[in-house]
Amino acid sequence: MQSYKLAVDMRKLNYLIAIVCLFACTIGNAQTAPFDSAYARLMVDTLASPFSLGRGYYRNADENAANLIATEFFKHNIQPFEKNNYYQQFHFSVNTFPHQVKVALKDRQLIPGVDFIISPETPTVKGTYKVAWADSNTINNRAKLDKFISKKYPKKFVLFNMKGVTDETTKKIVGKVIADNTIGAAGIGVVRDKLTWSVSTTVDNYPTVEFLTGVITKKKQAKKISIDIQNQFFDDYTGRNVLGFVKGTEVPDSFIVFSAHYDHLGIMGTEAIFTGANDNASGCSMMLSLAKHYAKNPAKYxxxxxxxGGEELGLLGSFNYVDKPVFPLGKIKFMLNLDIMGTGDDGITVVNGTGHKAKFDSLVSINKKLNLLKEVKIRNNAANSDHYPFVEKGVPAFFIYTMGGIKAYHDIYDKRETLPMTKFKEVYILLTEFVKTM
Ligand SMILES: [Zn+2]
Incomplete structure (x- = not known):
């Protein structure tokens, strides 16, 4: 009887605990902003679709991405600063590779993006070259290296094997030879452990090819190199930023800015598409998720x-904006630039956290209170994303990126299929809670 009564009492107690927990959890959820995970994934999947052509400068892929963002703004009722116009245009030059990009060793045709990349400054070039090879023994011996790089190679393709080269000074010396072609080579090759592509506003008069370690392991594999590359250079390309706002309920002439670059690297020939899921379809998806939220739930500011646009070309969109802002920069209460939001296994890094320590501490304490991320890491300011031109103009800003998880970066493996979005919701909650503290 006793034990029966105890069992009944325990059942009652458990029931009570469950109700209290449920109530507490509901309250907890009600306090944080609702998050639409299907929408966040859809935006990443659309922007990083192979049909989006890496949001580069072929078939107006960048413009299509801008249009997608403007369409989302319109759907969410985000207001444009100018009547019926979400865009701010700017102009730049850009080198592109919309046609073939072929590189072969002896009789082996290499796979673009997988076995090799070309420098973004590469011109149109077709030919077969004899190779002058600088292996790591030569590179690691200063006297041998100096002798090798003192010569000129007007008819040769000079190949630097950087595998096993760890000395930073040596890397700098070789890096300068490669970047400036101080050896007057017909072409330059580099063997590296990781292929990292980019995009350029200029064209060289010689090709540079980077090979993945393992593609060329012996000299005899690369006695000759055949190249067939076609570039297309635009000297006056029109790019655009996409801008909109939700009016504040209490202090409407003070602004909090959420930004993310939508451009990426485009294509390297018809075979290699750099879809840029993490960099930065993920940041755009976060920015759009926040726009969707604040359109329904206007904030104080x-x-x-x-x-x-044009971030990968050297922060062109944001540099252009700070010269022609649509409202005074001094009215920005805070800016949060979002780039690489797709992982988070190891938390986030806050670039320029040292510049606004109290605000950084606030992020840390929210994170601790809500138990969201493993780490909120502080970093000095750096010119590595679109917050930078604003910080230079004295605007309080952070650039936030996620850490850990997949390592794909500026390569063909930065894909939507493998982007985990591990802590996307947690970062979203952290950002919306952070805004509440302002
Ligand atoms: Zn980026």
């Missing part, structure tokens, strides 16, 4: 949402 006006909330501004910006999709930057």
């Amino acid at each position: 006006s909330m501004v949402f910006i999709g930057w």
Whole structure:
């Protein structure tokens, strides 16, 4: 009887605990902003689709991405700063590779993006070259290296094997030879452990090819190199930023800016598409998720949402914006630039966290209170994303990126299929809670 009564009492107690927990959890969830995970995934999948052509400068892929962001703004009722116009245009030059990019060793045709990349400054070039090879023994011996790089190679393709080269000074010396072609080579090759592509506003008069370690292991594999590359250079390309806002309920002439660049590297020939899921379809998806939220739930301050163009070309969109802002830069209460939001296994890094320590501490304490991320790491300011031109102009800003998980970066493996979005929701909650503290 006793034990029966105890069992009944325990059941009652458990029931009570369950109700209290449920109530507490519901309250907890109600306090944080609702998050639409299907929408966040859809935006990543659309922007990083192979049909989006890496949001580069072929078939107006960048413009299509900008249009997608503007369409989302329109759907969410985000207001444009100018009547019926979400865009701010700017102009630049850009080198592109919309046609063939072929590199072969002896009789072996290599796979673009997998076995090799070309420098983004590579011109149109077709030919077969004899190779002058600088192996790591030569590179690691200063006297041998100096002798090798003192010569000129007007008819040869000079190949630097950087495998096993660890000395930073040596890397710098070789890096300068490669970047400036001080050896007057017909072409330059580099063997590296990781292929990292980029995009350029200029064209060289010689090709540079980077090979993945393992593609060329012996000299005899690369006695000759055949190249057939076609570039297309635009000297006056029109790019655009996409801007909109939600009016604040209490202090509408003070602004909080959420931004993310939508451009990426485009294609390297018809075979290699750099879809840029993490960099930065993920940041755009976060910016759009926040726009969707604040459109329905206006905040105290006006909330501004910006999709930057031309970031990979050297922060062109944001540099252009700070010269022609649509409202005074001094009215920005805080800016949060989002780039690489797709992982988070190891937390986030806050670039320029040292510049605004109290605000950084606030992020840390929210994170601790809500138990969201493994780490909120502080970093000095750096010119590595679109917050930088704003910080230079004295605007308080952070650039936040996620850490850990997949290592794909500026390569063909930065894909939507493998982007985990591990802590996407947690970062979203952290950002919306952070805004509440302002
Ligand atoms: Zn980026």
